[in-house]
Amino acid sequence: MGLYKLFSCNVEIQYKSCLLSKAMLFTLVTTLLTIILPFLIAYRSRGFWLRTHSYYEQPSVRFAYEYLLVAETNDPSQPIVCGEAAALNQEFVNGEENCVQIQAQEHDFNEDGKNDALELKFILKVPQEKTISSVLVILALDFQLKTTCPLHMQSLAFIRESFILPPTGLKHYGDIEFYQITDLPCVRNIIDIIYNNSLMSYSKRSSENIVEFIMTNYFQRQFTTLVKTLYSNGYSGHTGHLKIDLHLRIPEMEVKYTPNFLQELKWAWPQYLSLAFIFYWIFNRIKMFVFNHRLLMAWKVVPWKKH
Numbered sequence: 001m002g003l004y005k006l007f008s009c010n011v012e013i014q015y016k017s018c019l020l021s022k023a024m025l026f027t028l029v030t031t032l033l034t035i036i037l038p039f040l041i042a043y044r045s046r047g048f049w050l051r052t053h054s055y056y057e058q059p060s061v062r063f064a065y066e067y068l069l070v071a072e073t074n075d076p077s078q079p080i081v082c083g084e085a086a087a088l089n090q091e092f093v094n095g096e097e098n099c100v101q102i103q104a105q106e107h108d109f110n111e112d113g114k115n116d117a118l119e120l121k122f123i124l125k126v127p128q129e130k131t132i133s134s135v136l137v138i139l140a141l142d143f144q145l146k147t148t149c150p151l152h153m154q155s156l157a158f159i160r161e162s163f164i165l166p167p168t169g170l171k172h173y174g175d176i177e178f179y180q181i182t183d184l185p186c187v188r189n190i191i192d193i194i195y196n197n198s199l200m201s202y203s204k205r206s207s208e209n210i211v212e213f214i215m216t217n218y219f220q221r222q223f224t225t226l227v228k229t230l231y232s233n234g235y236s237g238h239t240g241h242l243k244i245d246l247h248l249r250i251p252e253m254e255v256k257y258t259p260n261f262l263q264e265l266k267w268a269w270p271q272y273l274s275l276a277f278i279f280y281w282i283f284n285r286i287k288m289f290v291f292n293h294r295l296l297m298a299w300k301v302v303p304w305k306k307h
């Protein structure tokens with residue numbers, strides 16, 4: 001009948017020496033090298049500390065029902081301006097009668113409680129003596145991140161189109177994107193509301209153009225939203241009206257944030273530990289060779305031999 005291995009254990013052979021001895025100094029140096037060298041190699045190879053991290057999230061984006069539409073005409077001093085912000089600038093008030101209609105729809109296709117697309121339609125009445133050369137649409141958005149790094153801010157979507165021939169329509173398809181200059185200061189259970197204020201306010205005392213005023217203040221922020229154009233097409237003709245259709249998708253967006261100390265440690269520890277095991281094995285082999293060949297004096301203690 002064959003025999004099978006059921007259990008095994010190692011025999012421990014000890015090497016002992018005095019505190020003030022070459023063997024003790026050698027053991028102390030190799031132990032320190034086993035601890036320090038993995039850290040130095042992992043740190044010098046870069047990426048040891050996790051300075052920035054990112055995740056993907058579909059934000060909650062809603063139309064804030066504040067907008068500014070500026071249609072430049074052949075008379076630069078008399079553009080057609082629509083929107084609540086236009087009333088704050090007295091020189092544009094007379095153009096409001098040309099803003100015939102606006103429609104806004106929010107679509108949640110997968111019914112998860114977050115909008116997947118925004119659809120807006122504008123119809124402008126173009127006076128017979130005017131010709132539109134370009135259109136700028138500024139939409140106010142309510143933007144929220146709710147998972148890893150809570151953020152609630154009021155942002156903008158800028159859409160601009162120029163025309164060579166007198167236009168009768170414009171269709172624009174694009175994606176809303178989250179743009180960061182710095183990482184989000186991610187603090188659990190605390191919502192960042194530093195930018196949660198209206199961007200359509202305009203000071204009458206300001207000497208700047210209303211569009212320049214809004215854009216200057218907006219692009220001083222560290223976190224903004226942009227519109228990535230996927231498809232845009234203009235239709236030319238003479239109908240006396242300009243119809244603008246905007247279709248904006250809200251996809252998952254990359255969010256960069258500053259990780260906390262525990263997350264940095266969780267990232268650094270496996271790098272250190274994987275190297276520490278290798279150096280532990282190497283220095284154990286070195287110590288075994290040194291003490292077995294008696295290169296340094298130490299007392300060898302074997303369990304089955306009497307002391």
